[in-house]
Amino acid sequence: MTSLFSEPCKPLLQWYKKNLRDLPWRHTSDPYRIWISEIMLQQTQVKTVLPRYEQWFQSFPSIQHLAEIPLDDVLKAWEGLGYYRRARFIHAASQQIIDKYNGIFPKQFEDILTLPGIGRSTAGAIASFCFNMHTAVLDGNVKRVLKRWHKQYEATDKQLWDIAQQAIDASKSPAMWNQSMMELGATLCQSHTAKCDICPVNTYCQSAFSNVVDQALSKKKVLVKDVFWQINLHAHPEKGIWLQQRPEKGIWAGLWTPPIIELSQKPECSPCHIHLLTHRRLHLYSKYLSSTPPSDGRWVKQLSEFALPTGIHHLFEKQSLLDTTVSR
Numbered sequence: 001m002t003s004l005f006s007e008p009c010k011p012l013l014q015w016y017k018k019n020l021r022d023l024p025w026r027h028t029s030d031p032y033r034i035w036i037s038e039i040m041l042q043q044t045q046v047k048t049v050l051p052r053y054e055q056w057f058q059s060f061p062s063i064q065h066l067a068e069i070p071l072d073d074v075l076k077a078w079e080g081l082g083y084y085r086r087a088r089f090i091h092a093a094s095q096q097i098i099d100k101y102n103g104i105f106p107k108q109f110e111d112i113l114t115l116p117g118i119g120r121s122t123a124g125a126i127a128s129f130c131f132n133m134h135t136a137v138l139d140g141n142v143k144r145v146l147k148r149w150h151k152q153y154e155a156t157d158k159q160l161w162d163i164a165q166q167a168i169d170a171s172k173s174p175a176m177w178n179q180s181m182m183e184l185g186a187t188l189c190q191s192h193t194a195k196c197d198i199c200p201v202n203t204y205c206q207s208a209f210s211n212v213v214d215q216a217l218s219k220k221k222v223l224v225k226d227v228f229w230q231i232n233l234h235a236h237p238e239k240g241i242w243l244q245q246r247p248e249k250g251i252w253a254g255l256w257t258p259p260i261i262e263l264s265q266k267p268e269c270s271p272c273h274i275h276l277l278t279h280r281r282l283h284l285y286s287k288y289l290s291s292t293p294p295s296d297g298r299w300v301k302q303l304s305e306f307a308l309p310t311g312i313h314h315l316f317e318k319q320s321l322l323d324t325t326v327s328r
């Protein structure tokens with residue numbers, strides 16, 4: 001595949017300088033701050049991340065601080081951002097940075113790549129933004145822009161990495177190049193809308209004004225499986241509500257929930273709450289029980305002190321159980 005990026009595309013960089021969104025992680029080159037922003041933004045929208053970003057550094061001002069905190073506290077701080085695996089990886093990576101790099105975020109791309117939860121694209125972003133290295137980024141936004149720009153809708157990741165790397169190699173400012181490609185995909189060349197009329201690269205792009213959005217949407221078929229869960233609520237007027245910690249792997253790993261039983265078929269009544277994950281639709285049916293709770297778990301009075309999955313949070317909200325000493 002021939003790259004169109006034999007020279008850096010100046011109009012893109014000029015557009016970026018004029019139009020970049022003023023986001024807090026764009027005012028720093030501190031690798032700790034960039035790393036956390038990149039991980040938070042992986043599967044969570046900017047508007048959700050914004051208020052949580054500064055809160056994070058108030059709770060965990062340094063990598064050292066983060067590494068010494070129990071994992072449960074980190075999961076609690078992650079509540080509402082979803083995909084909790086990311087918080088577990090951040091915690092493990094902070095400990096690796098302390099053990100292996102004396103608490104200083106590594107500067108070499110290969111070293112960054114060894115940290116838990118950091119793949120090639122995130123490592124590329126950190127290395128270019130913080131250390132001005134010529135390392136490419138290939139997140140979902142950049143992939144989409146490259147496919148459209150080159151009219152290569154079926155391109156493999158390997159082909160896209162090659163193009164992205166060629167572009168970075170030709171760029172004098174790898175950080176700005178990566179940022180501008182990410183920003184273009186996030187704002188003008190979106191999956192559902194391509195604003196080709198105001199796009200700074202519309203004279204270079206091979207898909208400009210060619211209805212790329214329809215092609216993208218027709219390919220987007222995500223298989224979602226329905227799952228029916230009974231949420232057993234053991235509530236006690238003085239002791240609170242019985243919670244268990246989920247296993248280390250699987251849905252809601254390491255978070256706290258009431259005992260859950262998977263039902264083999266859909267109950268006739270309506271669920272109390274439906275929670276959507278990437279490949280699962282969880283139908284949650286709450287059931288109050290007066291029997292003795294299972295042996296593993298504990299009584300909890302203040303739910304706000306525990307990391308609850310968003311789905312359980314909503315279910316408790318609907319049952320008026322949140323942030324109260326339970327009295328049913």
Ligand code: SF4
Nearest residue numbers: 189196199202205208
């Ligand atoms: S011209 Fe249109 S399709 Fe091409 S990069 Fe710009 S917005 Fe995307």
